[in-house]
Amino acid sequence: MKVILNSRRIQQILKDLTGRIISEIGGRGDIAIVGIRSRGEILGQRLAALLSKKLNKDVLHGTLDITLYRDDLNSPQKNGQPHVRTTEIGFDIEDKIIILVDDVLYTGRSTRAAMDALIDLGRPKAIKLAVLVERAGREFPIQADFVGYRAKVTPDQSVQVSLVESDGKDEVSINQTQEPERKKSKIKLRKK
Amino acid sequence: MKEKRQDKQFVWNRKHLLSLRELSAEEITYILDTAKGFEEISTRSVKKAPPLRGKVVVNLFFEDSTRTRNSFTLAASRLSADVIEFTEKGSSVAKGETLLDTARNLEAMGVDIVVIRHSAGGAPKLLSRSIKACVVNAGDGFCEHPTQGLLDVHTIRKIKGSLKGLKIAIVGDISHSRVARSDMWAMTKLGAEVVFVGPPTLMPSQVGRLPVKVSYSLDDIIEKVDVINMLRIQFERLGGNPFPSVREYSHYFGLTVERMKRAKPDILVMHPGPINRGLEMESEVADGEHSVILEQVKNGLAVRMAVLFLVNQAAALGD
Numbered sequence: 142m143k144v145i146l147n148s149r150r151i152q153q154i155l156k157d158l159t160g161r162i163i164s165e166i167g168g169r170g171d172i173a174i175v176g177i178r179s180r181g182e183i184l185g186q187r188l189a190a191l192l193s194k195k196l197n198k199d200v201l202h203g204t205l206d207i208t209l210y211r212d213d214l215n216s217p218q219k220n221g222q223p224h225v226r227t228t229e230i231g232f233d234i235e236d237k238i239i240i241l242v243d244d245v246l247y248t249g250r251s252t253r254a255a256m257d258a259l260i261d262l263g264r265p266k267a268i269k270l271a272v273l274v275e276r277a278g279r280e281f282p283i284q285a286d287f288v289g290y291r292a293k294v295t296p297d298q299s300v301q302v303s304l305v306e307s308d309g310k311d312e313v314s315i316n317q318t319q320e321p322e323r324k325k326s327k328i329k330l331r332k333k
Numbered sequence: 334m335k336e337k338r339q340d341k342q343f344v345w346n347r348k349h350l351l352s353l354r355e356l357s358a359e360e361i362t363y364i365l366d367t368a369k370g371f372e373e374i375s376t377r378s379v380k381k382a383p384p385l386r387g388k389v390v391v392n393l394f395f396e397d398s399t400r401t402r403n404s405f406t407l408a409a410s411r412l413s414a415d416v417i418e419f420t421e422k423g424s425s426v427a428k429g430e431t432l433l434d435t436a437r438n439l440e441a442m443g444v445d446i447v448v449i450r451h452s453a454g455g456a457p458k459l460l461s462r463s464i465k466a467c468v469v470n471a472g473d474g475f476c477e478h479p480t481q482g483l484l485d486v487h488t489i490r491k492i493k494g495s496l497k498g499l500k501i502a503i504v505g506d507i508s509h510s511r512v513a514r515s516d517m518w519a520m521t522k523l524g525a526e527v528v529f530v531g532p533p534t535l536m537p538s539q540v541g542r543l544p545v546k547v548s549y550s551l552d553d554i555i556e557k558v559d560v561i562n563m564l565r566i567q568f569e570r571l572g573g574n575p576f577p578s579v580r581e582y583s584h585y586f587g588l589t590v591e592r593m594k595r596a597k598p599d600i601l602v603m604h605p606g607p608i609n610r611g612l613e614m615e616s617e618v619a620d621g622e623h624s625v626i627l628e629q630v631k632n633g634l635a636v637r638m639a640v641l642f643l644v645n646q647a648a649a650l651g652d
Contacts, residue, residue, distance in 0.1 A: 206370060208370070208384075209370075209382040209383065209384045209412075209642075210382070210383060210384075214384050214646070214649065215645075215649050216649065217649065217650065221344070222343075222344050222345060222646060222650065224343075224367070225367045225370035225371070225639070225642065226369075226370050227369050227370050227372075227373060228370070228373045229373075257383070258382075261377065261379050261381065261382065262377060262379075263378070
């Protein structure tokens with residue numbers, strides 16, 4: 142395990158993201174934040190608080206549960222059964238500029254699900270994607286509009302985001318996933 | 334956070350919902366928590382989500398029903414499933430086809446979930462053993478009506494927070510009531526104390542074996558209970574003369590405005606519907622401030638969406 146972002150860096154990144162969101166779309170319409178459960182929800186709350194402070198007005202924010210929109214519901218699930226939680230968006234998304242917030246952008250599948258879920262709630266003026274960490278491995282034609290940090294990882298590594306509210310600390314780390322680890326060491330050996 | 338972690342480990346692996354008697358408290362709670370996630374769908378302008386897209390649900394009803402059938406139809410449609418409505422009248426059953434043949438024929442059409450109501454207790458179980466599709470019990474004989482039990486505890490839990498320590502009275506025709514049985518299992522498993530109230534002629538003969546108290550007087554218990562569930566007198570099932578007259582029944586076991594004056598100020602009044610107004614309950618009570626009857630109907634939809642979703646998820650696990 143290798144820590145790539147500590148608590149201070151994460152705070153700084155969220156501040157930077159806030160600034161970039163305001164300078165790029167601040168004047169173009171009503172911004173509302175929608176976080177994807179579960180860590181995107183927490184990041185969304187923090188971004189909404191930072192934006193509210195900067196803009197001197199309450200920025201609306203809500204939480205999206207994308208379980209019902211996942212594309213793997215009818216295939217055997219590798220990572221355990223998904224659990225349905227609640228979507229809590231207490232405002233009308235019609236004509237708003239929605240900043241969709243997630244912790245990591247990887248395959249793009251969650252983002253696809255989130256966009257479909259949002260569109261079932263109404264017709265936003267635009268949907269923008271903000272992520273704390275972006276990594277390679279896209280399986281869908283999706284990219285983020287606001288990226289906090291670009292992590293350089295190999296396909297056999299995973300990015301783990303921990304946040305105070307859910308995990309007791311703010312930290313982003315890179316972990317080796319079990320199986321391909323062996324593969325990687327083989328490659329290393331060959332190189333040597 | 335602790336709760337989340339438990340959540341992750343829990344796996345729902347029942348592809349049939351046959352009874353609440355066989356479910357654990359954890360399983361019941363899991364269905365109710367899942368149901369919360371489905372409530373939001375019904376508040377949208379586009380009341381639909383896609384998890385059962387391409388799935389076929391058949392409503393196989395061998396008994397009359399409006400509420401339950403419509404609720405299941407709507408639940409399945411809101412999850413984007415296609416729904417086949419099957420009624421005994423005008424079907425091949427009228428020509429002598431057996432239950433299993435009917436079900437197997439429907440299965441041959443590619444049905445994924447069978448929602449069945451049947452006058453014979455155990456029919457859903459029999460079906461679940463003979464076909465590959467998921468089976469959901471929508472009421473079997475005098476045995477169980479699991480989704481009604483679930484929506485009743487869901488309604489109570491949403492308002493009271495928890496069922497632990499609550500005193501709940503179920504009043505009326507207990508012996509013919511599958512609702513009473515499903516309610517009893519769900520409520521006692523979640524920690525409530527249940528008392529069956531009614532005339533001795535409408536009590537099941539083996540009531541002593543059930544995890545409930547029994548009272549033959551509504552006046553004795555009305556002050557003590559937190560929730561009162563008034564069952565419908567099922568005239569279509571009553572044989573003989575279980576009570577001398579409707580007026581006498583209503584005098585002793587009807588929920589009247591007078592009786593309500595003695596009840597706890599935060600009592601919840603429930604009824605599985607359809608109400609015989611003026612018999613089990615006076616109209617003023619049915620429409621009064623303590624009544625959560627329409628909440629029950631609303632919650633029934635979310636609970637049924639959760640059940641359909643979960644049995645389908647369990648079926649996906651098995652593939």
